Amino acid sequence: MKxxxxxxxxxxxxxxxxxxxxxxxxxxxxxxxxxxxxAEQVSVASPNAAVKAASVVGGMLAGADSIDDLDLxxxxxxxxxxxxxxxxxxxxxxxxxxxxGHVQQLDAVxxxxxxxxxxxxxxxxxxxxxxxxxxxxxxxDTIREVHGYRKQGAGYGYTRVRGLNIQVAALSTPLAAPVxxxxxxxxxxxxxxxxxxxxxxQAITTARAAGVKGHLLCRADSAYYGWAFVGAAxxxxxxxxxxxxxxxxxxxxxxxxxxxxxxxxxxPHAVFDEAEQRWVSDxxxxxxxxxxxTGRRKAEHVxxxxxxxxxxxxxxxxxxxxxxxxxxxxxxxxxxxxxTTFGIVExxxxxxxxxxxxxxxxxxxxxxxxxxxxxxxxxxAAWVALAVIAFNIARAAAVAANLTKARWATLRRKLINxxxxxxxxxxxxxxxxxxxxxxxxAWEALHVVATSPPQPATT
Numbered sequence: 001m002k003x004x005x006x007x008x009x010x011x012x013x014x015x016x017x018x019x020x021x022x023x024x025x026x027x028x029x030x031x032x033x034x035x036x037x038x039a040e041q042v043s044v045a046s047p048n049a050a051v052k053a054a055s056v057v058g059g060m061l062a063g064a065d066s067i068d069d070l071d072l073x074x075x076x077x078x079x080x081x082x083x084x085x086x087x088x089x090x091x092x093x094x095x096x097x098x099x100x101g102h103v104q105q106l107d108a109v110x111x112x113x114x115x116x117x118x119x120x121x122x123x124x125x126x127x128x129x130x131x132x133x134x135x136x137x138x139x140x141d142t143i144r145e146v147h148g149y150r151k152q153g154a155g156y157g158y159t160r161v162r163g164l165n166i167q168v169a170a171l172s173t174p175l176a177a178p179v180x181x182x183x184x185x186x187x188x189x190x191x192x193x194x195x196x197x198x199x200x201x202q203a204i205t206t207a208r209a210a211g212v213k214g215h216l217l218c219r220a221d222s223a224y225y226g227w228a229f230v231g232a233a234x235x236x237x238x239x240x241x242x243x244x245x246x247x248x249x250x251x252x253x254x255x256x257x258x259x260x261x262x263x264x265x266x267x268p269h270a271v272f273d274e275a276e277q278r279w280v281s282d283x284x285x286x287x288x289x290x291x292x293x294t295g296r297r298k299a300e301h302v303x304x305x306x307x308x309x310x311x312x313x314x315x316x317x318x319x320x321x322x323x324x325x326x327x328x329x330x331x332x333x334x335x336x337x338x339x340t341t342f343g344i345v346e347x348x349x350x351x352x353x354x355x356x357x358x359x360x361x362x363x364x365x366x367x368x369x370x371x372x373x374x375x376x377x378x379x380x381a382a383w384v385a386l387a388v389i390a391f392n393i394a395r396a397a398a399v400a401a402n403l404t405k406a407r408w409a410t411l412r413r414k415l416i417n418x419x420x421x422x423x424x425x426x427x428x429x430x431x432x433x434x435x436x437x438x439x440x441x442a443w444e445a446l447h448v449v450a451t452s453p454p455q456p457a458t459t
Contacts, residue, residue, distance in 0.1 A: 020420035028450035032116030051084035060390035065370035077422035095379040106385035127175040133214030138357035152377035155188035169203035181206040185381040192223035219354040400449035401442035
């Protein structure tokens with residue numbers, strides 16, 4: 001590719017926009033109830049709070065990861081396409097007016113919007129809307145590093161990095177990419193499992209309201225191995241699958257497994273072993289009956305299955321550089337507790353897929369959570385809640401555009417950040433989009449869903 005002429009740039013066209021995909025995306029959100037939910041539930045003391053919150057969401061969809069970046073909405077003909085495009089300073093003041101209670105109101109808006117989006121775009125939870133369906137609810141947390149001493153709530157957590165803790169609950173199915181049911185900002189020094197029971201209970205309620213009717217499997221790593229998480233799953237009458245900590249009781253149970261009980265398995269995709277920094281594609285699994293949390297009162301003892309996967313360790317080299325012959329097999333063991341009814345191999349495969357929540361966290365960090373933009377804790381918590389709303393809108397747009405499993409960055413490139421020229425004919429606006437745009441069919445499919453009447457409710 002080579003420039004064909006001498007080019008003189010001039011920023012002088014008031015009818016051009018660089019993010020024409022915001023039109024169908026925000027229309028889809030509006031038809032799912034975004035503005036009504038914001039107006040009804042958010043009581044923050046700021047004029048036109050619903051318009052301001054929607055402006056932040058729109059900026060995030062277009063790629064904003066800081067308050068100053070929200071200025072990308074104020075260019076060309078954007079004010080012809082959208083009402084209420086506000087300055088970043090106004091939106092920053094709006095975020096700083098939030099309290100903890102107002103952030104919880106935003107969480108409720110996010111839950112209600114997810115339910116509305118799944119009604120408009122049922123494919124968001126494909127495979128989970130029937131009584132025999134299956135969905136997964138994964139909980140994990142991450143540290144978002146921050147700098148400066150004026151960040152409220154910042155501290156050193158388990159990563160030994162100064163930052164703020166973000167906990168995320170992601171809902172997915174074997175046929176659908178994950179959406180976010182709940183997320184919350186916490187102090188940087190907070191342990192992973194703190195408040196896990198309440199978080200999971202809220203996430204389950206949101207998942208059911210979003211249309212999940214079948215089995216729900218709640219998964220988490222060893223940081224959430226405790227009664228709070230498992231108890232919340234049991235009270236909600238759903239399945240759990242939680243990585244077990246290698247306590248003395250767990251190791252004794254593993255040591256008691258007979259050699260004949262181990263079943264050899266081979267996975268179609270290799271698994272990367274972090275401890276030994278190598279890829280493995282075969283393993284053995286076994287299970288044994290187990291009662292978890294016996295150190296608590298008897299009513300909180302949990303009879304369950306302890307499923308164990310073991311992988312052979314690499315043998316160290318001998319002094320002459322050759323590999324020593326194996327005398328006694330040595331294994332790495334990975335165990336988890338569960339109350340599912342799946343077979344051993346299937347239960348292990350489903351549990352390992354818990355890592356899908358890491359994809360969600362990575363997409364958030366590659367988008368609006370690249371920064372936590374304010375020094376005020378509640379403003380950053382509101383930013384996280386709005387990022388969840390934007391993520392779910394992007395996921396609904398992807399499904400509507402038949403880009404079912406595309407990631408957020410891909411959606412921005414293919415659907416959102418599409419240049420266009422705004423023209424008027426009669427009483428209508430016309431968007432002139434680029435010819436030969438590779439994803440024009442996907443863009444038009446999204447526009448059709450966003451502007452079509454809601455599907456009639458079925459009973």
